[in-house]
Amino acid sequence: MAMAIDNAFEVDFSSYSTTTITTTTTTTTDDDPACTWNDWGSPVLDWDSLSSERDEFQDLIESMIDDGTGLELARVGHETSNSVSTYTMVAKEETNDEDFKGLRLVHLLMAAAEALTGANKSRELTRVILVRLKELVSPNDGTNMERLAAYFTEALQGLLEGSGGGHGKHLITNGPQHHRDEHQQMDMLAAFQLLQDMSPYVKFGHFTANQAILEAVTHDRRIHIVDYDIMEGIQWASLMQALVSRKDGPPTPHLRITALSRGCSGRRSIGTIQETGRRLVAFAASIGQPFSFNQCRLDSDETFRPSAVKLVRGEVLVINCMLHLPHFSYRAPDSVASFLSGAKTLNPRLVTLVEEEVGPIGDGGFVGRFMDSLHHYSAVYDSLEAGFPMQSRARALVERVFLGPRIAGSLARIYRTRGEEETCPWSEWLAAVGFKPVNISFANHCQAKLLLGLFNDGYRVEELANNNRLVLSWKSRRLLSASIWTSPDSDL
Amino acid sequence: MKLSSAKVPKESKAASPSHGGHNQNSFHSKGRSGHTILPLQPVDELEQWSSVAVDMHNNNNHHQPQNSHTSTSRSSDYSAGGEPCATGNKWASRLLRECARAISDKDSSKIHHLLWMLNELASPYGDCDQKLASYFLQALFCKATESGQRCFKTLTSVAEKGNSFDSARKLILKFQEVSPWTTFGHVAANGAILEALDGETKLHIIDISNTLCTQWPTLLEALATRNDETPHLKLTVVVTANIIRSVMKEISQRMERFARLMGVPFEFNVISGLNHLGELTKEALGVLEDEAIAVNCIGALKRVAVEERGAVIQMFQSLGPKVVTVVEEEADFSSTRYDFVRCFEECLRFYTLYFEMLEESFAPTSNEKLMLERECSRSIVRVLACDNDQDSEGECERRERGSQWSDRFKEAFSPVGFSDDVVDDVEALLKRYKAGWTLAQPHQDETGLYLTWKEEPVVWASAWKP
Numbered sequence: 001m002a003m004a005i006d007n008a009f010e011v012d013f014s015s016y017s018t019t020t021i022t023t024t025t026t027t028t029t030d031d032d033p034a035c036t037w038n039d040w041g042s043p044v045l046d047w048d049s050l051s052s053e054r055d056e057f058q059d060l061i062e063s064m065i066d067d068g069t070g071l072e073l074a075r076v077g078h079e080t081s082n083s084v085s086t087y088t089m090v091a092k093e094e095t096n097d098e099d100f101k102g103l104r105l106v107h108l109l110m111a112a113a114e115a116l117t118g119a120n121k122s123r124e125l126t127r128v129i130l131v132r133l134k135e136l137v138s139p140n141d142g143t144n145m146e147r148l149a150a151y152f153t154e155a156l157q158g159l160l161e162g163s164g165g166g167h168g169k170h171l172i173t174n175g176p177q178h179h180r181d182e183h184q185q186m187d188m189l190a191a192f193q194l195l196q197d198m199s200p201y202v203k204f205g206h207f208t209a210n211q212a213i214l215e216a217v218t219h220d221r222r223i224h225i226v227d228y229d230i231m232e233g234i235q236w237a238s239l240m241q242a243l244v245s246r247k248d249g250p251p252t253p254h255l256r257i258t259a260l261s262r263g264c265s266g267r268r269s270i271g272t273i274q275e276t277g278r279r280l281v282a283f284a285a286s287i288g289q290p291f292s293f294n295q296c297r298l299d300s301d302e303t304f305r306p307s308a309v310k311l312v313r314g315e316v317l318v319i320n321c322m323l324h325l326p327h328f329s330y331r332a333p334d335s336v337a338s339f340l341s342g343a344k345t346l347n348p349r350l351v352t353l354v355e356e357e358v359g360p361i362g363d364g365g366f367v368g369r370f371m372d373s374l375h376h377y378s379a380v381y382d383s384l385e386a387g388f389p390m391q392s393r394a395r396a397l398v399e400r401v402f403l404g405p406r407i408a409g410s411l412a413r414i415y416r417t418r419g420e421e422e423t424c425p426w427s428e429w430l431a432a433v434g435f436k437p438v439n440i441s442f443a444n445h446c447q448a449k450l451l452l453g454l455f456n457d458g459y460r461v462e463e464l465a466n467n468n469r470l471v472l473s474w475k476s477r478r479l480l481s482a483s484i485w486t487s488p489d490s491d492l
Numbered sequence: 493m494k495l496s497s498a499k500v501p502k503e504s505k506a507a508s509p510s511h512g513g514h515n516q517n518s519f520h521s522k523g524r525s526g527h528t529i530l531p532l533q534p535v536d537e538l539e540q541w542s543s544v545a546v547d548m549h550n551n552n553n554h555h556q557p558q559n560s561h562t563s564t565s566r567s568s569d570y571s572a573g574g575e576p577c578a579t580g581n582k583w584a585s586r587l588l589r590e591c592a593r594a595i596s597d598k599d600s601s602k603i604h605h606l607l608w609m610l611n612e613l614a615s616p617y618g619d620c621d622q623k624l625a626s627y628f629l630q631a632l633f634c635k636a637t638e639s640g641q642r643c644f645k646t647l648t649s650v651a652e653k654g655n656s657f658d659s660a661r662k663l664i665l666k667f668q669e670v671s672p673w674t675t676f677g678h679v680a681a682n683g684a685i686l687e688a689l690d691g692e693t694k695l696h697i698i699d700i701s702n703t704l705c706t707q708w709p710t711l712l713e714a715l716a717t718r719n720d721e722t723p724h725l726k727l728t729v730v731v732t733a734n735i736i737r738s739v740m741k742e743i744s745q746r747m748e749r750f751a752r753l754m755g756v757p758f759e760f761n762v763i764s765g766l767n768h769l770g771e772l773t774k775e776a777l778g779v780l781e782d783e784a785i786a787v788n789c790i791g792a793l794k795r796v797a798v799e800e801r802g803a804v805i806q807m808f809q810s811l812g813p814k815v816v817t818v819v820e821e822e823a824d825f826s827s828t829r830y831d832f833v834r835c836f837e838e839c840l841r842f843y844t845l846y847f848e849m850l851e852e853s854f855a856p857t858s859n860e861k862l863m864l865e866r867e868c869s870r871s872i873v874r875v876l877a878c879d880n881d882q883d884s885e886g887e888c889e890r891r892e893r894g895s896q897w898s899d900r901f902k903e904a905f906s907p908v909g910f911s912d913d914v915v916d917d918v919e920a921l922l923k924r925y926k927a928g929w930t931l932a933q934p935h936q937d938e939t940g941l942y943l944t945w946k947e948e949p950v951v952w953a954s955a956w957k958p
Contacts, residue, residue, distance in 0.1 A: 104612075107608065108612060111609055111612075120586075122583055122586065124582060124583045125583035125586065125587070128583050128613055128621070129609075129612075129613065132612055132613055
């Protein structure tokens with residue numbers, strides 16, 4: 001079905017080879033002060049090991065703490081000897097060095113988040129912990145955890161310095177960009193290609209939505225899709241292929257796509273909306289798909305005015321809202337809300353929504369959300385590694401181009417609201433404002449399973465809620481959810 | 493915050509003391525010349541370990557103004573008045589104090605967490621905060637695991653193994669070169685001793701200290717240059733720290749040689765191996781009836797077990813001295829010794845000052861600074877993590893403030909003020925060092941003189957008569 005055909009569209013991107021990937025070597029700090037102090041050498045302390053910069057005493061403490069057993073604290077009266085702190089418990093589970101280091105990084109990150117926002121917050125302490133973290137991690141080398149920790153460290157550093165996050169509604173995750181940088185373009189394209197190759201995230205979102213759309217418009221002659229964030233438009237290439245090769249129903253329906261464009265496009269993108277439009281027009285022509293393309297400009301405050309969308313009688317309206325695919329940037333909640341509520345007034349037959357799954361919003365405040373975010377991206381990193389186990393440089397590119405900025409943006413958002421904001425998932429929001437859920441068909445669900453079967457068997461798909469939601473998980477961590485809706489008055 | 497790994501430049505002992513006619517320079521005679529004799533400049537050559545008329549201006553020139561590199565610990569956490577808060581809002585002191593409280597509250601998961609965090613962030617080679625974190629962490633860890641005694645023994649034996657006359661001497665002299673922490677007490681004490689024993693012909697100074705006799709060359713020279721007949725000086729050094737014992741032989745040779753050079757009739761004895769200072773007797777010290785006795789205690793009383801301090805002072809009284817000079821660091825680990833958190837805070841306050849002082853006085857990659865910091869680590873472990881009742885000889889480190897010592901001494905002695913001449917000498921001494929050091933005179937009920945650094949009193953010197 002939809003799966004087999006997207007290769008055709010990918011011809012545009014395949015010319016970008018991986019030679020554009022650049023790696024930076026980390027500079028190792030010169031850390032051997034041992035030479036001048038050996039005069040005072042002693043048989044007990046091995047001064048020659050100063051190159052590791054930590055003396056044996058620190059390592060002793062560390063091993064005793066990590067061990068959990070050696071640290072026999074002074075008689076503590078009524079306290080049971082095994083405190084239920086997560087440190088001792090988790091420490092006992094891990095046995096090898098890498099895991100130790102990973103655990104240590106997690107603890108340090110948590111300590112930094114705590115120091116930044118907790119009850120006894122201290123910028124000074126945060127700064128010092130981040131310095132320590134930076135000594136231990138690098139965005140290009142090491143294990144998943146180390147690279148991930150590097151991005152989280154950087155994100156926290158940004159928060160500490162006050163430069164993280166956007167202002168007002170616009171979450172520009174990577175700073176102002178006055179012109180498209182050639183290299184950045186190439187990097188992004190290469191990274192996108194890699195992302196597609198090593199993981200099913202993008203395809204999952206697109207195919208689930210497309211399948212639902214196809215099923216909803218079987219007897220229609222004209223389809224109008226309003227796309228919140230068209231990006232490179234690859235979703236519609238697949239849809240067009242499917243429409244063209246439909247066996248039943250009327251001849252190929254006319255497809256019109258209205259793409260929302262933002263006035264001040266400070267965010268990085270793989271190309272402008274116009275380019276996407278041109279590409280889609282050309283592609284449609286090449287496969288014989290009747291097609292037209294419109295743009296709908298949003299104001300600078302990204303308020304969606306439904307009246308700005310040109311509606312044509314006889315067209316079935318579909319609203320497509322892809323939110324958190326890995327290569328997307330975050331959109332401000334106000335913008336999304338404005339779009340979806342505006343869309344409701346247009347009475348669409350179908351609304352397709354793809355968003356990330358976050359953990360349950362407890363009362364952990366910033367630190368709780370921070371740790372959840374860490375868990376989330378850790379799962380993403382692991383899933384990418386499963387997809388490309390030997391290609392750490394390739395993964396590092398994807399991390400640098402897409403995930404790093406996502407992490408920074410995500411943390412900035414959480415920080416601004418101190419984790420207090422009641423950000424419920426958009427699917428809940430849709431249900432709350434009156435949209436009706438639409439069942440995910442058996443075929444759609446099967447398609448998703450087949451898709452995942454092409455990748456690693458760590459991926460799982462579940463059907464949830466009112467059967468209108470498919471959730472993609474890596475191992476036990478839910479990552480991405482696709483849901484289908486219809487207008488309150490619709491008779492779907 | 494790592495120390496730069498650049499090799500420490502070979503320090504050139506540039507001080508070339510001028511041999512200007514020292515006969516004309518007296519310590520403080522009536523017609524004082526502009527020159528006064530102050531503690532020695534460090535010199536390399538063995539034979540030059542003599543005091544000569546130190547040309548103050550020369551020395552000032554040789555003192556390179558050391559970069560007052562601001563360590564990162566001095567970032568933005570000062571109190572509104574711009575004064576440094578010794579234990580203000582800096583991360584290390586906060587974490588340490590929290591940990592101390594957690595230990596006192598026996599909150600084991602909190603202890604665990606804080607120890608882990610301190611361990612991550614501390615480093616004995618980092619900035620002030622990191623160093624304090626490192627050394628105090630060691631003490632807290634020992635306290636939490638009840639391993640203080642063992643740790644202390646290890647640290648001590650490590651230090652002793654590495655000890656040598658050369659290294660010890662180099663350390664003390666370098667410290668005296670960059671900071672008046674120790675020389676302050678020497679100058680004040682010497683001044684008081686000379687005044688009290690003026691006119692005597694047979695002097696017997698009982699030196700209870702671990703200063704490697706760096707105090708005495710100046711005094712010997714003063715004796716030698718007085719207009720009157722040079723008196724006979726007997727110097728009996730009572731050594732209380734094991735570390736110093738091994739080097740006293742070399743010191744006695746040098747002292748005797750130096751005295752010969754100065755032309756001072758001299759006798760030198762060393763007493764070591766005492767279990768308790770209180771056991772000293774006139775006989776053991778070789779005190780003779782016709783001698784004028786001065787008892788000089790530099791940093792020695794803090795090493796006496798708290799319960800025995802009264803007895804030690806009584807013992808001084810029994811020696812019939814003309815003057816007792818006492819110099820101690822200004823901190824109170826004694827009255828707080830049963831309250832861990834309060835004692836900890838006082839300890840942290842004092843050592844923060846001390847470490848900051850070291851940081852600003854020495855070059856960034858100084859070996860000597862590191863040695864001094866390591867010495868502190870032993871004291872800190874001793875005070876915080878070793879139980880009170882196991883003080884074997886000279887291992888106690890429970891300092892008391894000047895006012896507390898005064899209260900003790902007042903039982904058996906009465907205070908002697910320092911004369912204007914001595915005060916002048918001290919002030920002249922302080923001018924030789926970097927800014928930040930001042931002299932504070934006592935208030936109403938206080939006795940002695942205080943050396944202050946950044947307006948905090950750090951060392952107390954006093955003199956007593958029967």
